[in-house]
Amino acid sequence: MTQRLLIGRCLSALATALIPTTLTLAVLRITDDGGALGIVLASEMVPLLLLLPVGGVLADRIRPELVALLADLVRCLSQAVIAVELLLGVHRLLDLALLSALSGAAISFGSPAVPRMVVAVVPSQDRLRMNTRIGVATSLSAVVAPALAGTITVAAGPGWAVALTAVLFACSALTLGGIRTRAPDRGGQDATSSFGRDVAEGWREIRARPWFLACVLGHGVWHLVAGVFLTLGPVMAVQELGGEASWALIVQSGTAGMVLGVFAAPRLPIRRPLAVVQAGAACYLLPMAALAAGSSLWVMTSAYFVAMFGLGLLSPLWETVVADEVPEHALGRVRSFDHLISFASRPFGLATAAPLAAVTGVTALALIGGALVAAANLAAILLLGKPSKASSGPDPDRKHAPSSQ
Template sequence: MVMRLLVGRCLSALGTALIPTTLTLAVLRAGGGEGELGLVLAAELVPLLVLLPVGGVLADRVRPARVVLLADLTRCLSQAVIAGELLLGVYRVADLVLLSAVAGVAIAFGSPAVPRLVVAVVPGPERLRVNARIGVVTSLSAVAAPAIAGTITVVAGPGWAAGVTAVVFAGSALTLGGVRAPVLAPESGGVRAPVLTSKFGGVRRPLPVGRELAARGPGFGRELVEGWREISRRPWFVACVVGHGVWHFMAGLFLTLGPVVAVRDLGGEASWALVVQCGTVGMVLGVFLAPRLPVRRPLVVVQIGAACYVFPMAALAAGAPLPVMAGAYAVALFGLGLLSPLWETVVADEVPESALGRVRSFDQLISFASRPFGLAVAAPLAGVAGIAAPAVVGGVLVAAANLIAIAWAPGRVQRR
């Protein structure tokens, strides 16, 4: 089942990363400009942000494999319709907007279910290793996807690229949807489920895998409130998520302003490609090493990893030469590579499975919202204050927000 989970996550990440390039080229071929392209890409983001809390509740109500199956099948159908229209020569921006919105709804419901699926399938001692493997395959998929979509579009057209994306999502739906988790006996007859003590000293009871929350009785509003209570009683989680939101925002700034500086001052487009490639190597290396390093306080490593984004911001502010810029970005993504599997594992260990979907939906909401906001405001900020000033302020903020959060990481929390 673990191998099936890895293959499914790889396919899902590949399909997700194929979509932006395919949509961009489709809009451009339809004669659309920046406004139309922005509208198509935003159409996916808006329903995603609005519906993520709802998706978190659903993820805690329904078997995670079932939710992921339906979400990826929906994305498969939306891409298939796009492929059909483009292959028939129908280039309508309005249709692309609508179908992108459908995909955003599917992501909102499917994303919070994925951590629950991992928890349901992978035993606690193995989660860090499996999360690291998932991080490697998803990172490589995200890197390969633009090249795949671009090549298919150049050779055969965006319709075929959308068709390939639909096939990829069909594969991820059938793979992840077929994951079968072990089923625990529900509490009944006055016999209580086993009690587990979390590393924070709290008490948590495992939710029987596959049991539908609809049978429990609480309504949507009550479950949403209970999910927020699970979040609010964990100040370490709130502090870390705020810090992660800051680095996502700064990533939006850097990924907008960095290419401008690279093309203008560092030798052209090839120089920015080198920066991105160095970052990719750093992230894969970090994800690979995360389960192999002797980490005793994972939350501390997580926050230091997020704070490493100060280095590319500092290089951007200083107008550093290409080797320094590339090295700084590699260090930043190495830190994020360490962060990803450690964070996934700590949250899965410390949050009751019955609330994991709702808690992670809050985490994902902050992340999904922050980076597009950074992308949107980068150019206006640079137009008013130049590049150096926002980069300096951003570097200070990303370091401070994440390092301060370490104060909420209890000293007794150690890696198992």
């Protein structure tokens, strides 16, 4: 079952990573209007944010493999329809926007189900290793997918790239859908309880763990600041550091750092995993400081490498500790809140970076962003090991510290 879970997550990660590039190239074949492209890309985000709480409740009510199966089948269907339209020469932006919205709705249900599936299938002592493997697959997919989508689009057209995405989602659905888990433990809660009551219960689980809320808010600031950097960084690279190749080098260094961080997470003798998680997020101060200082290409590249290495450490450690500390019957709802903060913060940073920079200047905005990401994440460390009486354990940072492997 663990092998099936890993293969399914790899297929889904690659398919998900293909979508932004294939969709962008498909829209650009229709129009060069940047506003139209923005609308199509945003169409996925709106239902995703609105339906995440519903997805969290559903993930805690029924078997997670069924949710993953349906979510990936819906995404397969949406991509298949887009592929057919493009291959037939039908180019309607409205169709692309509506089908992207359908895909976003599917993500809102599938995302909270994945942590529950890992908990249901993988023994506690093996979860860090599994989360590491999933993290590596996700990181590599982010590198491979744009090149793969671009190559197929140039050689055969965007319709075939979208068709490949649909096939990958179909394979992922069949793989994950074949996993068998036990019926969800409702934690003594009435099986006929209302949606509102389920959401309230999930929020109580979050409030009972101040360390979780503090960490998630810190991660939200990370995503916000990352959106700012990913908007202003390319402009600086093109104008002051040697052109587009310079930004490509910075991005590639970040990818390498993230993959190395994911590999290192289960192998380092970490005694306080949540402290490492928050320190890793705080490392995003470095590229923001480099941006503010107008640093050289190599300084910027090195700073981004370290920041993304911190993200690589963060991902598997966070997934593992939260899965161990949050009761399984509430994990879907708790993680849906986590995903909601993350998914909402990055687009907000991307959207506001340029207007804010026009008012404050790039230097001031970068310094403020760097200070915020460091302060929010390092301050969360103060709450580690101090859960409320309702929390499930005396010290979430020490109780499940991974050993060196």
